[in-house]
Amino acid sequence: MPLPMTRRALALLSAAALTATMAACGSDSDDSETDAENGDGTVVLYSGRNEELIQPLLDDFTEASGIEVDVRYFDSAEAAGLLLEEGERSPADLFLSQDAGALGAVSKAGLLGELDQELLDRVAQDYRSSTGTWVGLTGRSRVLVYDPAQIDESELPESVWDLTSDEWAGRVAIAPLNGSFQAFVTALRVEAGDEAAAEWLADMADAPQREKNGPIVEDIAAGELEAGLVNHYYVYEKAAEAGVDPAEYGPAIHYFTGGDPGALVNVSGVGALGDAATDPDVAELLDFLLATEAQTYFAETTFEYPLIEGVDGPAGQPALAELQGPAIDLNDLDDLETTVQMIQEAGLA
CATH class of the missing domain: 3.40.190.10 (Periplasmic binding protein-like II)
Structure with missing residues (x-):
């Protein structure tokens, strides 16, 4: 196998x-x-x-x-x-x-x-x-995509760190096998250290999982998921595949601000x-x-x-210049091996 x-x-x-x-x-x-x-x-x-x-x-x-x-x-x-x-x-x-x-x-x-x-x-x-x-x-910017029919805009989290709270437990889907998720986790490690990143991963153990970003967005559009962490363009891509305007497709995009690692560019x-x-x-x-x-x-x-x-x-x-991603040097995201191992140890893959 x-x-x-x-x-x-x-x-x-x-x-x-x-x-x-x-x-x-x-x-x-x-x-x-x-x-x-x-x-x-x-x-x-x-x-x-x-x-x-x-x-x-x-x-x-x-x-x-x-x-x-x-x-x-x-x-x-x-x-x-x-x-x-x-x-x-x-x-x-x-x-x-x-x-x-x-x-x-x-x-x-x-x-x-x-x-x-x-x-x-x-x-x-x-x-x-x-x-x-x-x-x-x-x-490509990391974002939180959500179903406005299930989550009101006023409820949206300010930071990706908030997703480990009781309020959000089990509600936000992730794709731990996907390279963009692994790069995001590496950014958490760079910004806050391995211990904090490992704790975040462990706290996300109950998160719904999909193999890739696309199915997360599709399942939000179908009302089967409330929200998910993906790259910004998937809503537009899936709307185009469905032949509808992104505004009519269903899922909405929440951009984290203030240099939050959830907004990694x-x-x-x-x-x-x-x-x-x-x-x-x-x-x-x-x-x-x-x-x-x-x-x-x-x-x-x-x-x-x-x-x-x-x-x-x-x-x-x-615009790209308007995104408020973290001040992380992309050259520092090169420790892929440790990140993959941490994701596995958290039981996410």
Whole structure:
């Protein structure tokens, strides 16, 4: 029987140091550098983003450039664990993650190369690696989505810490197997320490659980759940799938304020394995992902925040600059292994 996603990720992450070292000892750097410089018309991409969301954009890239993208889809934590296991022997050229934590874990192991400075400079420093090894593609805010028929706006909590109170026990759904939840828990650890984060997790043991964010929003729309912690864009995505205006779909969005960790603004982002960034095919795909067409696609189709200047944010949502997330450096979200272990120890996965 396959292990649950977090257990599989943890098993892979735990072997990272040994396997990365072994791979480095057995790699042929001269051959890999030659391949990267010449390009072969194909880019191997490990994607932690959903195929339905990312594949149409990659198909547009291939049609425009003639460069094939060999995509292998995973959960972001699983992809990070696999890259750490493969080390420098990995066939991947790029790692596209749904959160900064998974990128940070791979970068921390020394597997990501430095990206071109011009590319990095398209994105504000808050949304890219401090060492230049990954760059954000989209912004995504954590929010509380709720059913206005069951919860009055005046009852909404001021902080995500309030959700462990008796008033909210068992009422707010979570997706502990999801990478965005794991990044949020890591943010709790960074802000308040491991003890406080572990206590919060333990106090959420009675929370309804779903495997992913989407089902949480769908079940709130159906009246089967009162509320849930998800990323901001899921209400818009599910409303679009249902063919209705978000205002008529049902679930409402509550944005935490005042720097609350429940309002973490994370990124989806991308990093290049080793010297793959010098491959002209890889460089062309990176350029495409941080150009107007792709950034507009993200804003209009996946309802995320574009991160380059000159592209409007998703309609009907607060501007990225107006979000009041915590002052947490996304580079500090790289301890994925400990977070996954803490979630398991709390009995949430």
